[in-house]
Amino acid sequence: MDKTIDEINRRIRDGSARVVTADEMPSIVSELGEEGALKEVDVVTTGTFGAMCSSGAFLNFGHAEPPIKMERIWLNDVDAYGGIAAVDTYIGATNKSVTRAESYGGAHVIEDFIAGKAIELRAQSSGSDCYPRRNITTEIRLEDLNQAIMVNPRNAYQRYDGATNTSDDTLYTYMGTLLPHSGNVTYSGAGTLNPLCNDPGYRLIGSGVPIFLGGAPGMVVGEGTQHSSAGNFGTLMTTADMNEMSTDFLRAAYMYGYGPTLYMGVGIPIPVLDIEVVRRTAIRDEDIPVSIKDYGVPSRSRPVITQVNYAELKTGKIELNGEEVRTSSLSSYRNALKVARTLKQWIEDGQMILNLPTRRLDPSKQVKSMRETRKVALVQEIMQRKVVTVKEDEEIPEAARKLLKGETNHLPVLNEQGRLVGVVTTFDVAKAVAHPERRVRVKDVMTRNVITTRSDEPVDIAAQKLDHHRISALPVVDAQNQCIAILHASDLGKLFKPGGQGL
Amino acid sequence: MKLLVKLSHKSRPIIAEVVKDTGILINVDRARSDAHEGEEALVDVPDEFCRLISERMRSLGAHVSILDEGVRHDRDECVDCGSCISVCPKEVFSFNSEWELQVETKRCILCGRCVIACPHQALSLNDV
Numbered sequence: 001m002d003k004t005i006d007e008i009n010r011r012i013r014d015g016s017a018r019v020v021t022a023d024e025m026p027s028i029v030s031e032l033g034e035e036g037a038l039k040e041v042d043v044v045t046t047g048t049f050g051a052m053c054s055s056g057a058f059l060n061f062g063h064a065e066p067p068i069k070m071e072r073i074w075l076n077d078v079d080a081y082g083g084i085a086a087v088d089t090y091i092g093a094t095n096k097s098v099t100r101a102e103s104y105g106g107a108h109v110i111e112d113f114i115a116g117k118a119i120e121l122r123a124q125s126s127g128s129d130c131y132p133r134r135n136i137t138t139e140i141r142l143e144d145l146n147q148a149i150m151v152n153p154r155n156a157y158q159r160y161d162g163a164t165n166t167s168d169d170t171l172y173t174y175m176g177t178l179l180p181h182s183g184n185v186t187y188s189g190a191g192t193l194n195p196l197c198n199d200p201g202y203r204l205i206g207s208g209v210p211i212f213l214g215g216a217p218g219m220v221v222g223e224g225t226q227h228s229s230a231g232n233f234g235t236l237m238t239t240a241d242m243n244e245m246s247t248d249f250l251r252a253a254y255m256y257g258y259g260p261t262l263y264m265g266v267g268i269p270i271p272v273l274d275i276e277v278v279r280r281t282a283i284r285d286e287d288i289p290v291s292i293k294d295y296g297v298p299s300r301s302r303p304v305i306t307q308v309n310y311a312e313l314k315t316g317k318i319e320l321n322g323e324e325v326r327t328s329s330l331s332s333y334r335n336a337l338k339v340a341r342t343l344k345q346w347i348e349d350g351q352m353i354l355n356l357p358t359r360r361l362d363p364s365k366q367v368k369s370m371r372e373t374r375k376v377a378l379v380q381e382i383m384q385r386k387v388v389t390v391k392e393d394e395e396i397p398e399a400a401r402k403l404l405k406g407e408t409n410h411l412p413v414l415n416e417q418g419r420l421v422g423v424v425t426t427f428d429v430a431k432a433v434a435h436p437e438r439r440v441r442v443k444d445v446m447t448r449n450v451i452t453t454r455s456d457e458p459v460d461i462a463a464q465k466l467d468h469h470r471i472s473a474l475p476v477v478d479a480q481n482q483c484i485a486i487l488h489a490s491d492l493g494k495l496f497k498p499g500g501q502g503l
Numbered sequence: 504m505k506l507l508v509k510l511s512h513k514s515r516p517i518i519a520e521v522v523k524d525t526g527i528l529i530n531v532d533r534a535r536s537d538a539h540e541g542e543e544a545l546v547d548v549p550d551e552f553c554r555l556i557s558e559r560m561r562s563l564g565a566h567v568s569i570l571d572e573g574v575r576h577d578r579d580e581c582v583d584c585g586s587c588i589s590v591c592p593k594e595v596f597s598f599n600s601e602w603e604l605q606v607e608t609k610r611c612i613l614c615g616r617c618v619i620a621c622p623h624q625a626l627s628l629n630d631v
C-alpha cells in the first residue's frame with residue numbers, strides 16, 4: 001500500500017500528517033510492524049548538529065559610490081574570496097582572522113552576522129575605468145546586505161570515523177583533544193537521527209529536496225564535495241538564506257590547535273512512501289558502525305583500532321584492548337534532537353511541503369585521492385649526515401667541548417652499542433656546570449625521551465614534530481635506532497632556497 | 504574545600520608540617536614549581552577544618568586562598584556536545600537523560616584540560 005508524495009503533501013496541508021522523529025521510528029516499526037508503520041507514519045524527520053568545516057556564504061554588499069570591484073576582501077579581518085566581482089564575496093568558515101586571536105574565523109563572522117552584530121568590511125582594488133575606487137572600509141550588518149546565501153559545499157556526512165591516539169603525546173585535532181595512550185575516544189554524528197543514514201540509497205534525499213539548515217528552510221543543492229557514497233561516506237551540498245537562520249542552530253567554534261569551524265544544525269524530512277522507506281528509517285544506533293582510527297599515525301590511511309556502533313559510543317565508555325576508555329561526542333545529540341523536533345513541528349504546522357529529488361545523487365560514487373605530480377620532500381634530502389655525538393658515560397666538559405666544536409646546540413647521546421639513548425643541549429650542559437656537585441656525566445643531564453625522525457619520513461611530518469614539541473632538532477635514526485644524521489629546524493629552509501628542491 | 508597555597512622558595516615543608524601538627528589529612532590535587540614564582544599547590548581539605556588549616560598555613564608564611572568554585576561553565580555558549588567529558592580526569596562532566604551537560608564543579612582540580620578541549624569556549628578557570 002504505497003503512498004504518493006501528493007497524498008502526503010495533502011495531509012501536511014490539511015494538518016493531518018503524522019510526523020515522527022527518526023529516533024522514534026525503530027520502536028514504532030517493532031510495535032506496528034512494517035505495514036502498520038507505513039500506514040501510520042507520513043514523514044520521518046532527521047537531524048544532526050555538529051562541526052561542518054566546509055561551510056560558508058555568498059554575500060552581496062551592493063554598490064558603493066564611486067563604485068569598486070573588490071579584489072581583496074576582509075570581514076572583521078578574515079579573508080574572504082575576491083574573485084567573483086564586483087561586490088560579491090564568499091566567506092568560508094575555517095579562514096582565520098589575520099589580526100585577531102586565531103580563535104576568530106569565518107565561522108565567527110557568519111555567526112556575528114546572524115546575531116545582528118556589525119562587521120567591518122575592508123576591501124581593495126587595483127581600479128579600472130568602470131570601477132575607479134581603490135579602497136573601502138565600512139561597517140555592515142546582515143540587514144544591509146542584498147543577499148547572504150549560505151552554500152555549504154560539504155555537509156551532513158553519511159558516516160563518520162571515531163578517533164583515538166596511541167602515541168605518547170596529547171594531540172589537538174579536528175576530532176578534538178586526543179589524550180595519549182588511547183586515553184579517550186572521540187566521535188561525531190547523530191547516529192539514528194543522521195539524515196543520510198536514514199536514506200543510504202539516496203532515493204529521497206537529492207537535489208531540490210527541502211531541508212532545515214541553521215534554523216532556516218533550505219534545500220539540498222546536490223552531492224557534496226568529497227561525496228563517496230560507494231564507501232558510505234556520502235555528503236550533501238546545502239543552501240539556505242542566512243537572514244532566516246538563528247544562532248540556536250548555528251554556532252561558531254574553535255578547535256584548539258586546528259582552527260575555527262562552524263557547528264551547523266541540518267535536518268531532512270523523509271516522506272514515508274513505501275516499505276523500503278520504513279525499513280531504512282527504522283535504523284537504530286546499534287546498526288550504525290563507527291571505525292575508531294588511530295590519529296597517532298600522521299598519514300592519510302590511519303589504522304582502524306576497533307569497530308563499534310553508536311549505541312556503544314553513547315554509553316560514554318567503550319572497551320579498547322581490554323581497557324575501559326571514555327568517549328566524547330564532538331557533535332551535540334541534544335541539538336540534533338532539537339533540529340529533528342523543530343522540523344517535525346514545521347511540517348505538522350504545514351510550513352514545509354515535501355518533494356522528491358529533481359535529480360538523484362549518485363549512490364555509487366568513489367572519492368579519489370589527490371594526484372600528486374611532485375615527489376614529497378623527505379628528511380634525507382635536507383638532513384645533516386655529519387653528526388657529532390657523545391657517549392652517555394662521558395663527562396660534562398667533553399660534551400661542552402663537542403658542542404662548541406660542532407657548532408651545534410644538540411648532541412645525540414649514544415650508549416655502548418651505539419644506539420641512541422638521549423639528547424643533551426647547550427642548556428643542559430650549562431645547568432650541569434652551574435650545579436657540578438650532582439651532575440658529572442652526560443647521562444645525568446640528558447633528556448631520555450628523545451623525539452626522532454627517519455630518513456624516509458616526509459619533511460612536513462618532521463616539521464610538525466619540531467613544532468608540536470617546541471624543539472629545534474631531531475636526531476635521524478635507522479631501524480636499529482642508530483643515529484645516522486640530524487635534522488635542525490634551520491635545515492627546513494633549504495627546501496625554499498633558490499637552487500634547492502622546491503616543494 | 505579547595506585551597507590554593509603559595510609558598511615562597513625559602514619556606515619550610517608547610518603542608519607536611521600542618522598535617523603533622525593538626526593530624527588532619529590534606530590531599531594535594533596538583534602542585535607546581537616555578538623558578539621565579541615559587542611553589543603552588545592545590546589542596547583538598549575537609550570543609551570543617553578549612554579555617555583552621557588556612558590559618559595555620561598563613562602563620563607559617565604561606566599565601567592561602569580559598570577556591571569555592573571549580574571550572575566555570577557558560578550555559579549560553581555551551582552546545583551540549585560533550586567534548587569535555589572524556590578529557591576530564593575527575594569525571595566532572597556527564598549528560599543527563601536529556602543529553603544536557605551536567606557539571607559537578609566540586610570535583611574539579613582546575614587542571615585546565617577541558618578549557619582547551621571545549622570547541623565553544625564555554626569553559627574557563629578563575630585566575631588562580
Ligand code: SF4
Pocket residue numbers: 573574590591592593594595610611612613614615616617618
Ligand atoms: S579543569 Fe580539569 S578537573 Fe576541572 S573540570 Fe576541567 S578537566 Fe576536569
Ligand code: SF4
Pocket residue numbers: 576580581582583584585586587588604620621622623624625626
Ligand atoms: S565541550 Fe564545551 S560546548 Fe561541549 S558540552 Fe562541554 S562545555 Fe558544552
